[in-house]
Amino acid sequence: MPRYSRVFRNFLFSYIVILIIPSIAGYMSYRTSITVTQSVSIENSVTQLQKSKEILERRMAEVEGFTRQLAINQDLSVLMNEKSSTDESNVFGIWKMMRDVLTFGQTNDFLQHFFIYLNNYNVVLTPGSAYFRPEHYYENYHYNDISFSEWKSTILGKTHRSEIMPLTPFVNKATETSVVTYMQSLPLDSFNGSSPAIVVVIIDKKTITGLLSGITDRYGGWAHITDAQGNTIGLQGIEETEVDKLASDKSFDKEKVSQFYEDDLVITIRSSTNDWIYQAGIPRKVLLENANKIKNITWTVTGIALLVGLLVGFLLSHRNSAPINRLLGVMKEQFGQDVQAERNEYDFLHGNISEMITNNKRLESELHRQAPLVRDAFLKRLIAGEFQSREEIIAAAVQSNAGLNGNAGYVGILQVNGYSLMDSVEVLNELNAARLILKQTLTDSGSSVRMTDIGSDKIVFLFAFADMSTTVQIGKEEISKTLTWVTQQVFDEYRISVTSALGDPFDAVTEVSHSFEQAKQALEHAVHTSKKGITWFEDTRTESATYYYPLDTELRLISTIRAGEIDEAKRILQSIISQNTEHRGLSFEMKHQLVGEVKGTFLKLLDQKTFMESELFESIKNRIIEIQATESFEYIQTEIHDIMEALCGLIMSKKNDSHTKTVEQIKEYIKATYADSDLTLYRVAEQVERPEKYISQLFKEVTGVNLSDHLEKVRMDHASVMLKGNDYTVDEIANRVGYNSSHSFRRAFKRVTGISPSAFRQSVED
Incomplete structure (x- = not known):
């Protein structure tokens, strides 16, 4: 290949x-x-x-607002309108004005440096000082390219109406920087010529560019602010020459908000209030x-x-x-065929595999014929007592399709007589044929019976009825007729002689093995006494030197009490007492040993952590120890019943506490997530870490209400509260309480309250 x-x-x-x-x-x-x-x-x-x-605009607006506040300040108005002489000044008024403006710089960093010039007094008033000679102020604070006389004439000697001087080199107490200057003459209606007072706000470049640090620090780019005439207001991360180059480049569109220029993304925004232009450049590699x-x-x-x-x-x-x-090679080798030119490999495989499937179906039908072997294995395990619980028996019965048609009935044994030596092939073949004849005859009798082989000469049969009353009243008579007819039939036609033996009736499928054991004892008795016909276990009661308390019965009793099933535990105890009182004559020593064994069983039960941590531990333990073999079986049974009820009560209490906690956890989760439209039973089960079917049944058992109904009620309660107000529409309320469709919400609300949401809201308003 x-x-x-x-x-x-x-x-x-x-x-x-x-x-x-x-x-x-x-x-x-x-x-x-x-x-x-x-x-x-x-x-x-x-x-x-x-x-x-x-x-930045908000801060500048605050600066303008500051000048307007000064315009209406009474103290400043008094100072502006006073006529000053050479020797006299309103020192108190000036001091008071200094104090009034002292706090403005604490609320706006643009007002850190400002002064008020009073023309009549020729004084420069700052938040901390008053300069009665402007040249003294100029010595500490002045523009690099403006002399004192120019400063006095252009700034102090002119009228300014919200005038802004662009970025200019400035000396602040021997420290060189650049500032933007805002100037406003007072009063506000001052016109050309000198004005009584001028407010000058000096804004440091660092204060302005600090507002743009979000771009420059984050992206490592640059920022530039110009006024309507193109004068620089703020600059950071770029030189003036580069800005001029950008402005003169015809390929750069100044009207676009964002565009790539060389290696930068340039963003341009124009202010609608003062026509300032804000530009920022962000490196392409950082942006992308x-x-x-x-x-x-x-x-x-x-x-x-x-x-x-x-x-x-x-x-x-x-x-x-x-x-x-x-596979193709194997197919060709096995089937002696080759892929034809017009067929591909898959067509070749399809044809041959189809044939194999057909053969497989034949094999499958043959396997179905083997189903009786599975049912036979189930019956063998059942009579041997290998199942530990009723649930296990039911599961195995469903799996093997071997239902018993009832929970009560009899177990019996049919033994073929006359074959004491079974060591030859001929004898075994005869016995095999005899068993087949017996099974067929039992089937032909018309009774509902289950059968299986035990040994080469015995057949175990099981009659089951719906309940115990039917078993006692009708079952025994019907079984006797059936076995008599079968015995006579096989003898007349095939000369096969059989011995029949049956145990006492069982009233639960877990007791089938006990009935089988009784049937074996009855068969031994019949063989020993050479009794003909049908032998019932109840007819074989003899004096016994031993008591009846097998290990499997003890284990079943322990597991039943640990599960908290008091009724089943009482039934097992009753079966033990019946076996030892009705079918056996126990001596005092045997009774003493039996009572000791039963007490030991319950003392072993107390070693469980659930019982040891209980307050009743010591009292229950003492009650077990105090049971005496000298008492009657009725008294002993009553005492053990009380002890079992106490133990099962503890188990059920633990279960109920756990169930209550789980239900409360479910309620709290629903209370927190009822508004989620995707809230499902699966999510609730996932939250409490339990299966969906389990929490649904548990919630119903504990609260008496279905889980879905509880969720719906919680949602409707919250909806009712919201309907009492007018904050939300019905559709909005539906969405807020977990419904994707307002139609579904309306139907649910009417189902729970009896009226529609709109009618409910109207009734509240009325």
């Missing part, structure tokens, strides 16, 4: 196509991601600059950092994925085609 066969090529081509399709989709997704990431980055940058602009990461990761992962995919596709093609090629 060639290594690269047609099957291999078909597989490899399919895998390559599978790789190409998601790769194309991945590339489209990648391009979309890059575009979206770039758009988001640009949008975030524009938003950042917009916020900085808004803050996330996009580049996506790009690098995408190409790396895609490349590796394609390489690995091709390698895996090659290996899978070889691995998946190899079995088919081998």
